[in-house]
Amino acid sequence: MAYCVRCGVKLEEGSTACPLCHTEVIAPADVIGVQRESLFPSETEGEAERISHQRLDKNRKGVIELVIAFMAIAVVTLLITAFALDGTFVPWISIASVIIGGAYILVLFFVRPTFPKIASWYIGLTMLLLVAIDAHDLILTWSVPSVMSLLLLWIVGVLPWVLPKHLRLRGVIGAIVAIAGYLVALDIMLSGQIVWSLAIALPTYAVVLGSLLLFYLRLHFGKPTVTDSVLSVILTACWGVVAGDFFHLRSLRSTQMLSWSTSVLVVALCLLIFLTLNVTLRRVRNYFNNRLN
């Protein structure tokens, strides 16, 4: 049986290090001894006990119960108020808002904190909240385009991340198609027929997509600097603005090519020349540097 040289405590037989300071025991084997009986057996119990143990978290449980308790108090108060006011107060919108509001918090405790899951839940709950508020007269009006926008947001911003990697391209194509469909649907909803979507929105969208495709190819095959990337995004926005003006004038059968966006076109062309020169000159410089050295 050995003693720890740092702590001065007597160690149990067979100890190879001090449990207090982790100093290794350097002594003959007969001094260290052989562990006859450990304080606790080394084998662990079944997984079920461990899992049920780990599921518990005092703060987590406390907040969940507190949120549910507040939700219950709010719902009961609303029901009592509605009953007391004898029908002049309809509590259903408030109750739905309380429940969905509580669900926003509870989602954080029950759903695995990954972007696709949390975003999906939050978008879904927001859609539900908008519908619940709009449905007080049992007719859905303004909530429909809002819900459509949120759905689009989900398709564009979340769906590509939900899909497995090999299906991600399909998700992106689906998002592109969904945006086009959304533009047409919005046109029909606002105007009652197709007015601006086919003539202005979709061609402008196609130009923006084309610019983004070029940017993607640049990202894929080259290593653009941060400045290059920012300027490329600004360039895409400029193309979108110019295309919007152009197709708007075409739909009005105007003889003008562009009206207010001429200055934007100048900016876009300057950016394009700068970016092209930037890439080309760098390559030329690299080429000659390699030759000269």
Next chain:
Amino acid sequence: MKNSPHLGELIPLDNSAIIYPPTVARYNTHVFRLSMDLTVEVNPQRLLTALEHVLEQFPYFAVSLHRGFYWYYYLPHHAPLQVYPDSASPCRYIHRKRGANGYQFKVRYTSSRIAVEYFHALTDGTGGLVFLKSLVAEYLKLSGYSVAADNQIKVPGDSVDPEEGEDSFRRFYRPLKSVFGSESKAFHLRSSGDDLTDDVQVISARIAIEDLKRVSAKYQVTITEYLVAQLIDAIQRIQESTVSRVSRYKPIRVSVPVNIRKVFGSKSLRNFTLFIVVGIDPKLGHYEFEEIVKQVMHQMRSGVNAKSLSIQVARNVMGRKHPFIRYAPLIFKNPFMKLLSDSYGDSIYSTVISNIGYVTLPEGMQERVKRVDFHLSPNKTNKVSCGAIGANGSLIFNFSSILEKNTDFEREVLTELVKQGIPVEVHTNRNHRFVKEQ
């Protein structure tokens, strides 16, 4: 359809137990453990028979915990009993329904050990020790050994004293005003959060009682007071080395459970323990060990009297009697209990030490019990808890920790004992993982 329980069978939790079920958590199991290492081999089947015999004498332990609309409550439980092999770490969570076949205690064994782990809502250390002693005595009798009579051992077939199952808090309650005081937060051992483990890490120190008595007598204090002073001194050193500014120093307090049965004259074997919180305020300056010892002695001795303790009894009972709390559904009460537990419990002290005292064993048991252990479960705020119990001339001082690698606190305490001339023998369950990494 499931039969609803008869109202008469319903057993309310005692007034200090109601706080435990809602505050059970991953790092706060509210389980304590008492064990005896024997010189005879433990046969699980015989142990199960002994358990079946002994439990008849403890009807208030043969209960299952249920969640009611207003309160948690107990119902008499008659499910088959089981004994379980010992685990690698003590004080593991006992699931309310599945943990021990519905019982709120778990009997564990190794080839030479009988251990009982209790959910704290069932009983306290004193009740737990009586049950363990009775179980071990019955086991030895079934193994063919004779065990002399002892007033702390319940023999199967004897009549059950109804007073043993009473809620003594209710009996000794006197309505007192202004029972809720406010305490600032105490210093707590720090953790990064990544170094916490579900498996309670134990460092067990075996110290000769005579050595402790000798040193305690030098300071004219009891062993418990001496150990409390050592804990405070160790925490003071840790605070001084980890906190840069004196203005940021927090009070160092130690919670000491006190068995109040003798103070009030109770025979209850359910919970009847209260806590005395003693400590120092290091903002006032560094305390020498002699000063700490004096502080501890005065604070503990002034706290252990029927009048001071009546305030805590009133606090435990008053909450339950208040109509606003009494008739509030449990779902509203649970978060309130957690807040109460944090504000008036864990956060106001830096650690806890429970000293069961010296266990006297009757003839027949004395020579067959090698060692007695007592483990308290730690929690996320107070990451290390200390349990002390004496038997066979030794005091076993167990540190239960949820810190996977950090042993600074244990080292500070035990090396200081060594410096004061007290030989300490250390055992641990950390060996299995950590020491091998060296």
